[in-house]
Structures are given as C-alpha cells and as structure tokens.
Amino acid sequence: MSKVTREIDLYKKLLEKYKEIVLLNSIEMNIYWDMDTYMPEKGVEQRSEELAIISGLIHGKTIDPEIGALLKEIKANENYEKLTPVEKRNIYLFQRDYDRNTKIPKELVEAISKQSALGNSIWKKAFAESDYELFKPELIKIFELMKKLANFLDPTKDPYDVLLDLNEPGFTREIVDGLFDELRDGLKPLIKAIVNSPKQPDYSLIERACPKDTQEKLSEELAKVTNYDLNAGRIDETVHPFTTGYYDDVRVTTNYHLDDFSSSFFSVLHEIGHALYEQYLPQKHKYQPIGYSCSDGFHESQSRFIENFIGRSSEFWQYFLPKLKAITGGIFEDVELDPFVRAINRVIPSKIRVEADPVTYSMHVIIRHEIEKDLFAGKISFDDLPQIWNSKMKEYLGVDIENDAEGLLQDVHWSGGGFSSFPSYAIGNIIDGQLLWKMDQEIPDWRKDMQKGGLNKVIDWLKTKVHQMGNLYDPLELVKKITGEELSTKYYLNYLRKEYSKIYELK
Amino acid sequence: MSKVTREIDLYKKLLEKYKEIVLLNSIEMNIYWDMDTYMPEKGVEQRSEELAIISGLIHGKTIDPEIGALLKEIKANENYEKLTPVEKRNIYLFQRDYDRNTKIPKELVEAISKQSALGNSIWKKAFAESDYELFKPELIKIFELMKKLANFLDPTKDPYDVLLDLNEPGFTREIVDGLFDELRDGLKPLIKAIVNSPKQPDYSLIERACPKDTQEKLSEELAKVTNYDLNAGRIDETVHPFTTGYYDDVRVTTNYHLDDFSSSFFSVLHEIGHALYEQYLPQKHKYQPIGYSCSDGFHESQSRFIENFIGRSSEFWQYFLPKLKAITGGIFEDVELDPFVRAINRVIPSKIRVEADPVTYSMHVIIRHEIEKDLFAGKISFDDLPQIWNSKMKEYLGVDIENDAEGLLQDVHWSGGGFSSFPSYAIGNIIDGQLLWKMDQEIPDWRKDMQKGGLNKVIDWLKTKVHQMGNLYDPLELVKKITGEELSTKYYLNYLRKEYSKIYELK
DSSP: OOHHHHHHHHHHHHHHHHHHHHHHHHHHHHHHHHHHHTOOGGGHHHHHHHHHHHHHHHHHHHTOHHHHHHHHHHHHSTTGGGSOHHHHHHHHHHHHHHHHHHHSOHHHHHHHHHHHHHHHHHHHHHHHHTOHHHHHHHHHHHHHHHHHHHHHHOTTSOHHHHHHHHHSTTOOHHHHHHHHHHHHHHHHHHHHHHHHOSOOOOGGGTOOOOOHHHHHHHHHHHHHHHTOOTTSEEEEEOSSOOEEEETTEEEEEEOOOTTOHHHHHHHHHHHHHHHHHHHTSOGGGTTSTTSSOSOHHHHHHHHHIIIIIITTOHHHHHHHHHHHHHHHTTTTTTOOHHHHHHHHTOOOOOSOGGGOOHHHHHHHHHHHHHHHHHHHTTOSOGGGHHHHHHHHIIIIIOOOOOSSTTTGGGOSGGGGTOTTOSHHHHHHHHHHHHHHHHHHHHSTTHHHHHHTTOOHHHHHHHHHHTGGGTTSSOHHHHHHHHHSSOOOSHHHHHHHHHHHHHHTTOO | OOHHHHHHHHHHHHHHHHHHHHHHHHHHHHHHHHHHHTOOGGGHHHHHHHHHHHHHHHHHHHTOHHHHHHHHHHHHSTTGGGSOHHHHHHHHHHHHHHHHHHHSOHHHHHHHHHHHHHHHHHHHHHHHHTOHHHHHHHHHHHHHHHHHHHHHHOTTSOHHHHHHHHHSTTOOHHHHHHHHHHHHHHHHHHHHHHHHOSOOOOGGGTOOOOOHHHHHHHHHHHHHHHTOOTTSEEEEEOSSOOEEEETTEEEEEEOOOTTOHHHHHHHHHHHHHHHHHHHTSOGGGTTSTTSSOSOHHHHHHHHHIIIIIITTOHHHHHHHHHHHHHHHTTTTTTOOHHHHHHHHTOOOOOSOGGGOOHHHHHHHHHHHHHHHHHHHTTOSOGGGHHHHHHHHIIIIIOOOOOSSTTTGGGOSGGGGTOTTOSHHHHHHHHHHHHHHHHHHHHSTTHHHHHHTTOOHHHHHHHHHHTGGGTTSSOHHHHHHHHHSSOOOSHHHHHHHHHHHHHHHTOO
C-alpha cells in the first residue's frame, strides 16, 4: 500500500467514525422531537431513560481513543500537507471536538448532567413561585461546575471566553463587549424615540380570533413561499417552538394562539429560517464535521432574517396580505397594508425576551450578557442578581420588573449551565444587518421581487453565501468572507433606524 | 462482601445489561414508528442509516461477552438455588437469547440482513409485476441462509423446528401439524356450509361513505371502551397498520378507508388488542426478560380476541350500534342490530390473508405452513410453489388464484427470511378458543356486561391471566396454566361452529 493510499484510508476511516456520531445524534434529535410533539404523557419516564442511554453512547463514541490515534497518525503522515483545505478543516474540527470531549473528566460530565436535571426541576419550581432564593443555590452549583469545565478545556484562558467559544468560535468577551456596547448605545435613543412617537400602531388589527386549522394553512403557505421543503420537513405543534433535524429531515414546530395569528406566524417564519439552513447545508459534506452550521449566532441570523427582515417587511406583505385575507376567509378583509405593516412592527419595551419585538429584543440579551460577564469576573454577587436585572431593565428599557419570574428567572438556560449561550441571539441580529447591506448591493432588486412573492432570489443568496458554506469557516471569518468587512453593528443599527423611523415617523 | 450479597450484585448487574438492550430496542421501535407515520419522504435514506447503526449497537450489546461471564458466574454460585423462580426465569431467558445471539457468526447475521434488504426490494418488484420467477432466486438464497442459521442454533434439530421455536418456544412442527390438521379438517365443512347457506348477509349495510374525521372519532371511542390508555398510547395513520411500543408508550396505527369504516374499525380493535397486552405487562418486571409478552401466537390471541370475539359479537354491538349511529351522525341511522351483526361477520373465501374473515383466515395460514414444512423437508421444489399454492387455495377455500401477486407473493415475510412466522397467526386463534371456554366458566356474565358497554370484566380477565404473566411461561405452559388443559383446537372450532351457525342459520 502506498503512503498516499494509506493516508486516504485513514481519512476515510476518520470520517466513518464521525458519521456514526452524526447518526446517533440524529436519532437522539428524533426522539427529543417525538417527546415534544407526539409522545403520550406517561412515556416520559422511559423516554428519559432512553435519552440517558443514547447520550451516554454518543459521549462514548466522541471520546473513542481510536479517533485520537487516527488524528495523530493523519497529521504525522508526510502526505498530510497534500490534503485539501476542506479535508484539513474536517480534521481540524474533529480534532477540536475530540480535544474538548476528552479533556473533560467523566465525573464532571456526569456531575453537570445531574446538576442540570436537578437545577432544571428546581428552576421550574422557583419560576412558578417566582422565588429566586429557591433557585440561587442550584445556580451557584452549576456555575461552579461550568467554571471547572472551562478550566479543564483551557486553564490559561478566562473561563467565560472558553465557554463563549463553544457557541461562537473565535469570539471573546472583549469582542462581544465591543459589539454590545455599540448596540446598546445605538438602541437606547432609538427605543426612546419610538416610545415617545405620537404615531403608535393599532395592534387590534392583528388580535382577532383565528381558528387553528386556518393558522395551519398559513403555516403551509409560508413553507411554500420560503421554499421550505415539506418533503424533507414537517410543521407540528409543541409548547416551546423549536427546529430539529439534519439535511433531508428537518422539522419545525409551533404553538398556535387562537386570538393572535401573528404569534405562530412569525414563530413559523423564524423556525423556517433555521430549517432552511439545515436543509440547504452542503449535501456533499453530509455526515462530515463541515456539514454543520457555522455557529449559534449564524443560525440565529438565518431565523431572524426570515422572520424580521423578510416577514415584517412592507414588500413581503404587499404580496402576502391578499393571501392572508384569502386563507383566513374574511377575518382580515377590512385591513389595509400600511396600518397592518405598522401593527406587525409594533415596538413595546416589555419584560419577556422571547416575546420582545425586533428592536428591543437585543436589549434583553445585552442585559443578560452584562450580568454573566460580571459574574464570571467576580464583580457581582449571586445575592444581587435580581436587583441588578431589574435596575438594568429599568435603565435600558424603562420596564418595571415586579417579580423574579418575569425578571431574572424567565429563561431556563442557566439551570442547565447555559451561560454564554445568550450572546448568540443578538449576534444573529448584528450579522443580519451586515448580510442585508451586502445583499442590497449584490441583488438590489430582491425587495421588488418580494412584492410579487418572489423569495427565490433572497433565499438563494442566503443559501449560497451562508447555508452552503456549512462549517467551513468560523463565524467572524464567514462574515468577512461574505461581506468583505469585519463584523460591525453599524449596518444593523442603520437598518433599524431606517425601518422604524418610517414606521414611527421619527424625524 | 458475603456471597449472597455478591450473588445479588451479579444478578442486578445482569439485569442492568438487559435494561440497556431494552432501551435501545425501544429507541429503535420509536424511530421505526416515526418512519411509518410522520417522517417526511426524503428522510428515508438517513433513517435507514440510523436504523443500521442502532441495530448494530443492539446486536453488539446482545453478544457482549460480559453477559456470558455474568450468567456463568451466577449459575456456578452456591447461592444460585436460593434465587426465586422468577429470578431464575429471567436468567433462563437471558441465557437463551444470549446463546442464540452468540451462536450465529457475525458474517451470517450480515449476510441475512443484506439478503433481506435485497430480497425485499426484489419482492416488491416481483409483487408489482406478479412474477414469481423474478423472486425465486432471492427466495432460495434467503431460505438457504435461514437453514444455515438454524444449523448454527442447533445442528441436532430439524431446521424448521429451530426457527419455529424462535417465534413459539416449545412448539415443534409435529405439534403445529397436529393442531393445523384438526383445524383444517374442522374448517373445511364449516366453510362449505357457510358458502352454501341461502342466508347471506347484506354487506351494503357497511359499505357507506364515512369521512376520516368521523372514523377517527370512532377510533378514540374504541380506545375508551377497551381501556386502551391514550395517555400511554396513540392512534395514528400508516399504510400497513401495526402496534409498537413498550409499557407506558404503546402506539397503534390504522389506515382509514372512506367507503368502509369497518376496515379501520376492526383493524383498530385488533391493534388495541396488541397494545393492551403491552400496556398491561407487569410493571414490576419492566426492563427484565420476563417483562415481555409470551410469544407471537399469544400476542395474536390478544389482538384477535378483541377484534373478533368481542368486536364482532352481537353483545358488543347491542351496546355500540347506538354509539356508532351517534358518532357517524345519520350514516347508519336505518341499520338494525341483527342484519348489521350478520354483515360484519360475513364469511367469504378470498384470496388475500390480511383481508380474510375470521373463519377462512386460518386456512391461509395453514396453506402457508404446509408449503413451508414441505420446503424444509425437501419434499417440494421452489419451481412448483405457485402451482402448489394455487391448488391448495382451490382445494381448501374454493378460490381461483389468477396470478402470483394475489397468490404466493402476497405476503412480504419470506423476503426477509420470515419462514415459520406464519403459524403464530393461527395459533392465536386456537389459543383464543380455549381462553374463551375458560372465560365463560370463570366470568359467565361477561357477555351480559358487554351489552351495557362493560368491557372491564373481560379486559381484566385477559390482563390478569395473560398480560400480567409477561414471559414467565412458554406459550404451551401458559395455556395450561390458564385453562388447566393442553392446547387443543376443539374450543376454537366449537366457537366458530356455534357463532357462525347462528349467523348463517346452519342446521
């Protein structure tokens, strides 16, 4: 056997190992989906045992010493340099995951998993009773465990940076701080101007009884309009909407509100944005490390682009309002385009992140980030978190938080150790602004097309520029690759100022 | 550590090993269910890869040498005799499975799996083109592989007996022959008398347009009436109805025919019969070898008891006909009890097993068995199978088979090596007759209760006598345990003669 052949064999063998992990992950996703959609309620106990065993199997596969040996052998081989950049990227990503997984002692993995389950159940109780003090001890425990984990991954770095890198490779607290400071300072005056505008939209245009089966038809229509392939996907109901799946089987979920169709409507558009990313990943790299999305932030950019930049645009509704009227049969017959578009773009500083409008949304994330980084820097105490949360909400959004459930406790993430996962939500917005700027240059007539229902051009652009890139680049590189510039908040802020100045008639 | 403690530890460890296998099987069942119900069509390729990997993992777990070592150590331990019969049964069953799994070389497992996939796809083609010659080479290949498998399992026994024992432990060809000869000889004159009876039912009472959502409501009502717990189950649509699941998550599927509600109605009852068995298995033995059903034949006895003995009885319809009328809103308003019950008990010798009525059904199975055993005995040639099939159909049922698709090729089983799996279908009927005889003695008023919708008594009886026994006994033992007698066809034949003499007014 020649050395080149041997090298190829090793690479093939490595990818086969990876494929097994991908397939088991895909199985796990499917039984999670089932749990959140169709599983009968009594099945929960055996399902949790199934999930425990499959996640254990996956973990076992990810720390298989043979992977380490293969990686080592491939890199030491004299033909390593002859591999293509794509092959090298696959090797790099697999090595990175393998290092991460093998650096963490099994005991710590188990302790985190145990504390997450416990923390989650106590968070539920604390949330229901709006009692931060009940949750505090668990929060401290998982925080310490996650710091430990960060230390195992890289003891030379700031733990927060280490954790952040898991969600957004290449990002640091410094980078996020820079972006978020600009964003916060840009949003503050805009929000103030909007709140003080005498031109407030009439939301009663939206809040009209709309039966579930009608809303289901709207969901199907959205799939059609956006090219979300229902032969490789589904739309089902759940409590907290999510998207799950891989390439040829990517499913979205939603939750229908009978008195406000827009809740599910924009949720479906959001999830379809995620789903398109997964459906349009590069088929030739399926089952490979690069056959995944770039980062959580980039994923969020895709969902929010479809939901907000497209779904709340006047051009989209020029096309879709007649469709809405036809599908809902009379419910919205009297509604006119301009007041309707204003209504779906209503901005109201509010308490709950997941219900926030596109303008105030990032503020919730920024507040969470500011608290997280100060926690990791030891600048603030766990005792003070609710007050800090509440005072920032007052300062940034003018909102009075009356209890912990509508304040600090609203999000589940921390209970499972999900620190540093919040920034991605706002990073997605920032990326969107920059993508939009580039898109306007490269396909200037995309908005005009959209007025006639032609979403192909914009979806294809996202597909080519983002989805098809898979995980070839880290997020900051990909942004530069696509737009030619470093990531900056200016494009997103420009977009918001322009769009919402129109809607609220700001001077 | 004392020796008793050590013994208990080993037993516990053994059961933990078993639980892992059960959980992985349960995951596999769920992703199969998904594939047959909600999976988008393009997902099939990645799903088949998922199924390959999970079945490989399961196989690996079942041949884990640690299981063999544990079993050996437990049995050699001086405290082995102190174990309870239940514990010993668990050990016996696990040993039996382990021996089976380890005796078969990996290459043979793979060859069978490969040939099954190939054979299945060629069977589909042959079935569509009604061309046995196309399928014949594949049939011969899988037949030889299955004989090989039987030889690895037990070279001292007749291969057919070895394979039969996998489905119906304790049964032999001799036993099946004895039962089936009696059954065939008993059915022949009965079928003849029925066919010649001048009192033929009016099936047009059934064949009326009935919309899907109405039939769905009927399915839900059937769940309620039979105590099929929908908090631990579901009813969904599929192409070929089946039941799948384990204990607290057991799902049935059906296929609605808009011009004949009875097709799905009895199919749902049938599947509910299977589902009740799984839902009512002994909770304390969940995840243990004895926490499974007794055999395929016993499973079939439960489905067919609910479908036929209950679902086609005059007493059941005394209660359910008004319900049917109410739920279907006018469609069956004019229908009267007696002609309706005759119609749903219509007996027509026909070509397709799965569409056969309760009386002629067993004949299809008997014909298949007679051919299978002669094949294994080398008495007949693969070249002659279609003619043999067709002439037996003519002889036993008076039916003229015009092509292979409606004849020998109608069932998929053989393409995957499922020889010897057919007898269970008719064994279920035979068991049912004997259960009914005992039930009539022990709870004589169950039919009277049923007239008022009271199915609790009969379901509870089945639950206590059959479901709760799990896999404590092999099927022939369980029959004797429940009824006090050896399995015999006389009770089933008596039942058929009595019921259908009434319906067809035979003298």
